[in-house]
Amino acid sequence: MSAFVEFKNVKKTYKTGEVEIHALKDATFEIGKGEFCVIVGASGAGKTTILNILGGMDTLTSGSVKLDGREISKLGKKELTAYRRYDIGFVFQFYNLVQNLTAKENVELAAQICKDPLDAEEVLRQVGLGERMKNFPAQLSGGEQQRVAIARALAKNPKLLLCDEPTGALDYNTGKAVLKLLQDTCRKKGMTVVVITHNSALAAMADRIITVKSGMVESMRLNTDIVDVEDIEW
Template sequence: MAFVEFEKVSKIYHTGTVEIPALRDATFQVEKGEICVIVGASGAGKTTLLNILGGMDTLTGGTVKLDGRDISRYDRRQLTEYRRRDVGFVFQFYNLIQNLTALENVEIAAQLCPHPLDAAEVLREVGLGERMKNFPAQLSGGEQQRVAIARALAKNPKLLLCDEPTGALDYVTGKNILKLLQDTCRRTGMTVVIITHNSALTAMADRVISIKSGTIQSVRKNEHVTPVEEIEW
């Protein structure tokens, strides 16, 4: 049984009397411990797919299972609990609380879940051992993104979802962040899903899903995963 299972998932948004299909019959699987990169142009349906998988949006039709549990049938309270316990989120913009230190930003997330990791230890692992007492405004963009990743990892989630995690970063910093994600996945066995419009990033993935106009175009296993430091774009 796959860790993530999407089966004929559709999502239709309604604007007045107009129906806007965001996903059509999306079917794919992701195995436990894989890095999965979902690639597609803006408006292809990547974020809708990620939001459904993360329990932030509901689907119109189909089934979504995580670790054997049918999350597509969850009510609002169950989805809140699912987001809190099982999923870590990393967004393009860091969403840090400005009047809390890096350590406090990570600690506040760790308090929400049953088996958190030590916040200070996770910050050390992402290379911020010396910056724990700094506020977000005192950190570079790359450092703030590392805090955001540490915040997600400290929850000890089953699934780490990343929405264009390097979109607001320069090239070198972006590569460092992707290397951190790849190394973390390998070290911990966590399942990581990254959505991006940058097709070069598919080289770092165990599984590549291509999406266009709300439809899954292809799902392929990458037989030769490339370390992030060897990828150029």
């Protein structure tokens, strides 16, 4: 059985004037369908570049990337836009909510642009915001806003959920609650979730741990002793 995500010998080089910056050098890994994967590495290691290429926000210099058997590294601009729209859910460190829309309207906005969306109210209830649907972002705490952002990503019913430092702007306990929500979503929906973090303690909650260093995949391993988020300390 082939992997759900295949990242093969990927190089990414940025040119600034005469200088070449090698963000990724021969990065290779795979992720199985329905896995909760943590990609861990220091700042500047190349993990955000991996996320951007996986999410169709950036192109690679050489190598190949496949999602669910489809080679996304060969897609043109128009096809990449459709790929981002239909196949990928994004959760970032900052919530990127539309301030003059309610929580429900923020989620509905994402649902409108995809093929097979989930019900906005239902998803908001699932992330624990059933009572806050009519609130605007300014009336919500940071943790609640991040839950709206997760609900918005989930409402698209994506094949792959990509999370870039999703707890970066949250306090410890709220961060744990958000990570638990992501882990539960992966388990209950069978959704493939990738979390990018510099916090190596989070590796304990993952099915698969990919360590990135200096633009290379230093290690990839399956976790045989998965720990509940509540039991992880950092």
